[in-house]
Amino acid sequence: MAEQIVAYQLGYNLYLNITNRCTNNCLFCIRNTADGVGYDLWLAHEPSLDEVINAVKDPTRYREVVFCGYGEPLMRVDLVKEAASEIKKRGGIIRINTNGQANLIHGRNVIPELKGTVDTINISLNAQSAEQYIRICRPSRGAAAYRAVLDFARLAVEEEIPRVILSVVQWPGVNVEQCRQIATGLGAEFRLRQFSGRLKSRTDTISAR
Numbered sequence: 001m002a003e004q005i006v007a008y009q010l011g012y013n014l015y016l017n018i019t020n021r022c023t024n025n026c027l028f029c030i031r032n033t034a035d036g037v038g039y040d041l042w043l044a045h046e047p048s049l050d051e052v053i054n055a056v057k058d059p060t061r062y063r064e065v066v067f068c069g070y071g072e073p074l075m076r077v078d079l080v081k082e083a084a085s086e087i088k089k090r091g092g093i094i095r096i097n098t099n100g101q102a103n104l105i106h107g108r109n110v111i112p113e114l115k116g117t118v119d120t121i122n123i124s125l126n127a128q129s130a131e132q133y134i135r136i137c138r139p140s141r142g143a144a145a146y147r148a149v150l151d152f153a154r155l156a157v158e159e160e161i162p163r164v165i166l167s168v169v170q171w172p173g174v175n176v177e178q179c180r181q182i183a184t185g186l187g188a189e190f191r192l193r194q195f196s197g198r199l200k201s202r203t204d205t206i207s208a209r
């Protein structure tokens with residue numbers, strides 16, 4: 001059986017794949033696309049701290065080490081904290097790509113636990129309203145999930161995570177300008193991402209590139 005992929009390089013960055021689990025089921029998730037990121041990222045088991053650190057080796061070889069994965073990395077906030085701390089000690093620059101629901105998932109504010117090790121948090125906003133978020137991201141917690149995303153972004157800015165980005169995938173029905181205003185209103189950067197994958201469940205290719 002092939003070894004599972006815990007870390008993979010794309011461009012100058014190293015991406016860490018630590019869980020399959022997520023509280024969303026986004027229409028555009030790589031788990032729903034035929035091409036994914038070009039690697040089979042399904043994990044047979046969630047990697048331990050040692051497995052993650054061994055997969056990184058020398059973090060200074062990369063522009064950023066990104067907790068990203070096939071699922072939501074902050075489902076495993078304790079692992080992220082420990083791994084980020086070790087990678088930071090070794091000179092790495094750390095980003096977390098998250099759905100922003102960690103505080104709702106864990107029932108506490110986890111941002112202070114990430115402060116000091118995490119350089120950038122990229123939060124997927126993906127919608128200008130809770131209704132649109134439910135349509136696109138299909139969160140298990142409904143409208144509370146969207147409110148949690150906004151709160152998480154606000155707290156990340158307030159608690160001075162060095163760089164906070166709210167991102168949106170260009171998708172039918174998403175009002176990019178309203179999303180941009182939400183991001184800047186919260187004091188975060190805004191990033192528009194293009195989707196050009198092929199959905200498994202549909203024959204058409206959606207490309208906004």
Ligand code: SF4
Binds near residue numbers: 070137
């Ligand atoms: S939040 Fe991310 S990992 Fe979760 S379903 Fe959406 S795109 Fe996939």
